Amino acid sequence: MNSEDSLDISQSHITGTMVAYYYICHRKLWLFSKGLNLENVSGNVDVIKGKILHENSFARETNRDIDFDTVKIDFLRFGDQVYVHEVKKSKKFEEAHIWQLKYYIHLLQQKGINCSAGVIHYPSSMRKIDVELKNGDHPLLARALEGIAKITKNPNLPPKKQKKVCSRCAYFDFCYA
Numbered sequence: 001m002n003s004e005d006s007l008d009i010s011q012s013h014i015t016g017t018m019v020a021y022y023y024i025c026h027r028k029l030w031l032f033s034k035g036l037n038l039e040n041v042s043g044n045v046d047v048i049k050g051k052i053l054h055e056n057s058f059a060r061e062t063n064r065d066i067d068f069d070t071v072k073i074d075f076l077r078f079g080d081q082v083y084v085h086e087v088k089k090s091k092k093f094e095e096a097h098i099w100q101l102k103y104y105i106h107l108l109q110q111k112g113i114n115c116s117a118g119v120i121h122y123p124s125s126m127r128k129i130d131v132e133l134k135n136g137d138h139p140l141l142a143r144a145l146e147g148i149a150k151i152t153k154n155p156n157l158p159p160k161k162q163k164k165v166c167s168r169c170a171y172f173d174f175c176y177a
């Protein structure tokens with residue numbers, strides 16, 4: 001099964017952030033899809049740290065901040081194929097970061113670009129993870145995109161997560177004020 005067989009869901013409105021939020025919190029995804037982007041306006045310390053890290057890491061990369069359809073890729077490197085690179089602050093949401101990057105690879109493949117792998121960098125902990133979009137990932141990614149479409153079309157705000165996992169979320173004051 002190739003990616004075109006298994007991924008027939010419209011992705012015209014799905015951003016990389018939405019894919020990550022799907023794995024982090026459905027409520028956050030829903031709020032973001034309605035235009036409430038508290039990562040941009042909040043004084044949340046983690047958000048500020050993330051922005052500083054993004055601006056200062058890999059500053060010498062020439063192919064940075066690539067706008068591509070609905071997503072923005074941190075940087076690309078070119079070798080035997082195209083490699084997608086993302087820079088993240090902490091490994092706390094590693095699974096979300098991996099699927100966000102796999103979504104980017106999928107979008108590039110849809111454009112006929114030779115890309116099947118990438119790297120997530122965690123400069124704060126001097127670690128990185130190699131990511132590959134494998135054949136078995138396509139149905140899982142399709143399910144996630146379907147889930148995103150369902151959540152964002154639902155008129156009802158999804159429930160909160162347990163408070164202990166929310167404390168550093170940029171949406172905390174919205175959910176718990």
Ligand code: SF4
Pocket residue numbers: 024025026027028159160161165166169170171172173175
């Ligand atoms: S505060 Fe908790 S429930 Fe609210 S959006 Fe953030 S993670 Fe989700």
